[in-house]
Amino acid sequence: xxxxxxxxxxxxxxxxxxxxxxxxxxxxxxxxxxxxxxxxxxxxxxxxxxxxxxxxxxxxxxxxxxxxxxxxxxxxxxxxxxxxxxxxxxxxxxxxxxxxxxxxxxxxxxxxxxxxxxxxxxxxxxxxxxxxxxxxxxxxxxxxxxxxxxxxxxxxxxxxxxxxxxxxxxxxxxxxxxxxxxxxxxxxxxxxxxxxxxxxxxxxxxxxxxxxxxxxxxxxxxxxxxxxxxxxxxxxxxxxxxxxxxxxxxxxxxxxxxxxxxxxxxxxxxxxxxxxxxxxxxxxxxxxxxxxxxxxxxxxxxxxxxxxxxxxxxxxxxxxxxxxxxxxxxxxxxxxxx
Numbered sequence: 001x002x003x004x005x006x007x008x009x010x011x012x013x014x015x016x017x018x019x020x021x022x023x024x025x026x027x028x029x030x031x032x033x034x035x036x037x038x039x040x041x042x043x044x045x046x047x048x049x050x051x052x053x054x055x056x057x058x059x060x061x062x063x064x065x066x067x068x069x070x071x072x073x074x075x076x077x078x079x080x081x082x083x084x085x086x087x088x089x090x091x092x093x094x095x096x097x098x099x100x101x102x103x104x105x106x107x108x109x110x111x112x113x114x115x116x117x118x119x120x121x122x123x124x125x126x127x128x129x130x131x132x133x134x135x136x137x138x139x140x141x142x143x144x145x146x147x148x149x150x151x152x153x154x155x156x157x158x159x160x161x162x163x164x165x166x167x168x169x170x171x172x173x174x175x176x177x178x179x180x181x182x183x184x185x186x187x188x189x190x191x192x193x194x195x196x197x198x199x200x201x202x203x204x205x206x207x208x209x210x211x212x213x214x215x216x217x218x219x220x221x222x223x224x225x226x227x228x229x230x231x232x233x234x235x236x237x238x239x240x241x242x243x244x245x246x247x248x249x250x251x252x253x254x255x256x257x258x259x260x261x262x263x264x265x266x267x268x269x270x271x272x273x274x275x276x277x278x279x280x281x282x283x284x285x286x287x288x289x290x291x292x293x294x295x296x297x298x299x300x301x302x303x304x305x306x307x308x309x310x311x312x313x314x315x316x317x318x319x320x321x322x323x324x325x326x327x328x329x330x331x332x333x334x335x336x337x338x
Contacts, residue, residue, distance in 0.1 A: 003119035004317045004336060007054045009046025012318045017056075020123035024069040027076055027126050029084070031338040033141040033311070034117045035060030036321065038170065038237075041328065043112070044321050047262065050112050058116035058336070059086035059109055062140035065129075072126040083140040084117070085128045086110035087284050102151070102284040109284070118314070120338050132294055138304060138311075139297050141335055142171075146293045147285035148258060149175020149235065153183065154289065155282040156231040156256040160184030165220070165229035166205075167245060168236030169196040171333055172258055174307070176233045178203050178296060185231075188223060190216065190241075193329045202303050220248055227251075234258060239265045246271050246279075254278040311335045 003017045022028045040057040042048035061084040068076050086109050089096050093105035110116040110124075132140065149172050158164055164180040166173050169191040180187045181204025188207045189200035197208040209219045220228060228250035234241055237259025245255045246267050255277060272279065296302065309331045312320045317336050324331045 001120040002314055002338070003056050004058070004314050005054050005056050006040075006043050009053075010044060012044055012321055014314045014317070017119060020121055022067060022069050022123045024071040025125055025127075026069045026123045027072055027082075027129055028066040028068070028121060028123050029061075029063035029082065029117075030066045030121055031061070031063050031117055031119065032137040033062040033335045033337055034058040035141050035145060035171075036317075036324070036334045036336065037111070037145065038172070039109075039112055041321065041324060045325060048112070055111070056115040056118055057111040058118035059084075059111045060141050060144045061086065061110075061117045062137045063117070063122075065131075066121065068126070076126055076129060076131065080131045081133055081135070081137065081140060082129050082131045083143045083290075084110070084124055085130065085287070085290060086116070086144060102286050107284070118317075118336055130290055130294070134298055135294065136304075138308065138335065139302070142302070142304070142307065142333070143290060143293050143297070144285070145171040145333070146175035146178065146296075147289040148172050148282070149177070149233070150179040150289045150292050151285040152176050152233050152235070152256045152258050152282035153179035154286075155280055156233065156254050158183050158185050158231055162186070162230040163188065163224055164231045164233065165190060165245075165248065166200075166233045166235060167191075167241040168234070168238075168259060169193070169200045170235070171307070173233070173235035174200065174203055174332075175293070176235055176258075177205050178302075179292070180204070180231075180233075182296065188220070188229060191236075196329075196332070199303065199306055199332070202306070203301075216244060217248065224250070228253065230254070231256065237261055239263055243267065246277070249275065249277055251275045252277065254280070256280055256282050258282050307332050309334055311337050313337060
């Protein structure tokens, strides 16, 4: 079967792989669409420390059930449209024992620590399957990336009395904007690309700031009457925005970090103490986040076409990823179609 494979940094090609062997508790999926994640771009660039090569990328999945193993519950049937929870959990580490399976110490995400879904077929445990017949195939591929932003808002304990600043308006940041707006918060979206900021307004941002052309600090002072935002979501993965999150958050505020900065970040530690801020990480997503995203998408308010930058055949994936690497700020989502 056909698969997209990253062989070494900056080397990506279509290759031929054997069909998966389906276990008794597994479901064989025929892949429809798979989204390229920022982690896949990092793998292509050789900047993902969790990846060993060669690697088949892809964990943002839209698929159809092809067949089921003998011990799979009968409610999973051939032809059902599904998406996949792409993480594993060991059940024994401290995170798992606390019920926070999304932060499992030994997690293996599809396309990162193990081969992913950018191939014609993949076998996955039935427990990781989410079936939904109302969403389109493309919408199903958008579920997982949105869940990560949804989870960050949950971690930040956002309510309707909060002002929330989101750094980075890619797909992960978009999920944070949507979830914060759904909770009734006032949302400030910050990016350096005006097109992404316009999309952020469409999905719920009350204010937008292009931090490349406007004074971020002064803009935030004006919007928040000098207090700063109650919650800051760092979804850009940039040392500059990490520092800005600490500097700009209100006293007694919360900072939630999703993005991986490519280098170490230095902070003025006095701000941590003086502001008595909560600084926390947000990793992956929970089943409740998947449920919330699917419920949101069913409302039909998500600007799907505007969020998809390109849909490419496997043979065009290498070209698309190389162009993405040259202009990362211009891309929202690239889908590979099988």
